[in-house]
Amino acid sequence: MLARVRDFLPAKHGKLFVVTTEDLWRLHGDKLTGQFPFDVLFFPGGESRKRLSEVEALAEQMLAKGADRSSVVIAFGGGIVGDLGGFLAASFMRGIPVIQVPTTLLAQVDASIGGKTGANLVGGKNLFGAFHQPAAVLADPDVLRTLPVREYRAGLFEVVKTGIIRSPELFELLTKHRDKVLAQEPQAVEQMISESVRIKCEVVTADEKEGDLRRILNFGHTIGHALEAETQYSRFLHGEAVSFGMTAATHLAQSTGFLDGATAERVHGAIDMYGPIPSTAGIEPTNLLGRLAKDKKTIQGSVHFVLPTAIGRVKITSGLSEDKVLEAIKAALA
Ligand SMILES: NC(=O)c1ccc[n+]([C@@H]2O[C@H](COP(=O)([O-])OP(=O)(O)OC[C@H]3O[C@@H](n4cnc5c(N)ncnc54)[C@H](O)[C@@H]3O)[C@@H](O)[C@H]2O)c1
Ligand SMILES: [Zn+2]
Structure with a gap:
């Protein structure tokens, strides 16, 4: 190439x-x-x-x-x-x-x-x-x-994200062929890259600047960014923080009734399959909550969350109660 x-x-x-x-x-x-x-x-x-x-x-x-x-x-x-x-x-x-x-x-x-x-x-x-x-x-x-394994795995979380937000096919590839994906089996890697690229292109073509559709790409990023910032960008690679953010958002989706328990389990399973991420020991849930308001993607003072509603489908929502968000952060830290 x-x-x-x-x-x-x-x-x-x-x-x-x-x-x-x-x-x-x-x-x-x-x-x-x-x-x-x-x-x-x-x-x-x-x-x-x-x-x-x-x-x-x-x-x-x-x-x-x-x-x-x-x-x-x-x-x-x-x-x-x-x-x-x-x-x-x-x-x-x-x-x-x-x-x-x-x-x-x-x-x-x-x-x-x-x-x-x-x-x-x-x-x-x-x-x-x-x-x-x-x-x-x-x-x-x-x-x-030649990429360090940890960097490769961190990148995989963005692929997992893409599967959850918009591609049941990608989700299936990742969950059914974990070993091939991790071993960088050429066919699996090619399929994974081309499907991820296709979806990102589709989303950004429809919405080049940061509008509603493009925001679905931020699944896992709201709380993920808070975690990265809270740990001075030194403990977690970006993808690892996104993994944490996706876990928290999935808890939030379930507790707010957007996602059923069985599907939530499948989503958690896919995320965990490419872990573990570095330990979150010592991180204060309330500090993460406090950082959310400062996120650049905060729109007119309200924090928007991208929450899965099914495999391959998400919904953007705001105005969730702080208690629910804190509860989801705690569940992800547990
Ligand atoms: N523009 C966007 O839409 C967008 C989206 C996501 C992330 N980002 C940005 O991307 C950056 C993170 O990118 P990254 O994760 O690629 O990190 P990186 O660019 O730091 O690369 C990670 C490490 O891998 C090394 N490396 C790169 N290719 C290699 C290879 N083939 N073999 C061996 N080593 C290799 C690099 O030298 C580096 O040490 C952040 O700054 C983030 O803000 C931008
Ligand atoms: Zn990202």
């Missing part, structure tokens, strides 16, 4: 800039080398470096190397490189094309699709950025073989 990046370049283009990290380049740089001439721009990697200052530094390097309006950015890495490289392309000379070449499962099934790009502010993650749709996204499942 990566041997075909060349086929997806815009018809007329100037200089090509591959934005990546040194680690990834050492592992997979050979897959691009020799296909076409390009300059490599290294980004240090890591959430703490996903900052506007890094975008500026990359833009200065591009300019020094002769970039102009016809240049193209190829973002080659995980979601951090994708978000930063996409933002670089969105803002360099007010916008040049970006080709996303995601190399983590999370980036392949989620971050590279939908056109959200950006950087973190001191006050919060992803608070500074732009929508910039990629000219192409090329996801090669082969590169996932």
Whole structure:
């Protein structure tokens, strides 16, 4: 697949800039080398470096190397490189094309699709950025073989999420073929990635900006974000926090009568199948509750929850009582 990046370049283009990290380049740089001439721009990697200052530094390097309006950015890495490289392309000379070449499962099934790009502010993650749709996204499942197992599993939770919100087929694949999925059996991985991508595309095409439909993608993210923030983004990988958030939201769906007990059990089963996540010991449920109100996705002061109503179906609701939410958080922490 990566041997075909060349086929997806815009018809007329100037200089090509591959934005990546040194680690990834050492592992997979050979897959691009020799296909076409390009300059490599290294980004240090890591959430703490996903900052506007890094975008500026990359833009200065591009300019020094002769970039102009016809240049193209190829973002080659995980979601951090994708978000930063996409933002670089969105803002360099007010916008040049970006080709996303995601190399983590999370980036392949989620971050590279939908056109959200950006950087973190001191006050919060992803608070500074732009929508910039990629000219192409090329996801090669082969590169996932070098991904640390924990990163792969964390990405799987976004796939589990997609199954729960919109795809009984994906849910079935994940629950019936866990061993194949975990062993990265090629057919299972391909099916899983293509179905996740299809659904994310369908949702963001219907609703490119953050409207009602797109919000279904936030299943597990409201309480998940609270958990990530409460633990200073250091104890849980994003997907692991989403796993926790999905568990809490499923408890909430059941206690509010949106979801029947038997289906709730199946949803919990699918989430638990790809765990365990790191321990939640010592986390105060009321602290998580308090953080919900500060979430960026809070709409006019009210916290919205995406709750499953069946396998493959969710409902967005707000105005739930704090007691019920707290109860669901406690059940997920138990
Ligand atoms: N734009 C969006 O819609 C969107 C959606 C979800 C997440 N995100 C963002 O994505 C970021 C997280 O992305 P991530 O989970 O991919 O993390 P990441 O980019 O930090 O990658 C995880 C780790 O894996 C390494 N790595 C990447 N590919 C590898 C490979 N093939 N083999 C070995 N190691 C490899 C990376 O160097 C890094 O150390 C967050 O910043 C999040 O905000 C964006
Ligand atoms: Zn996510």
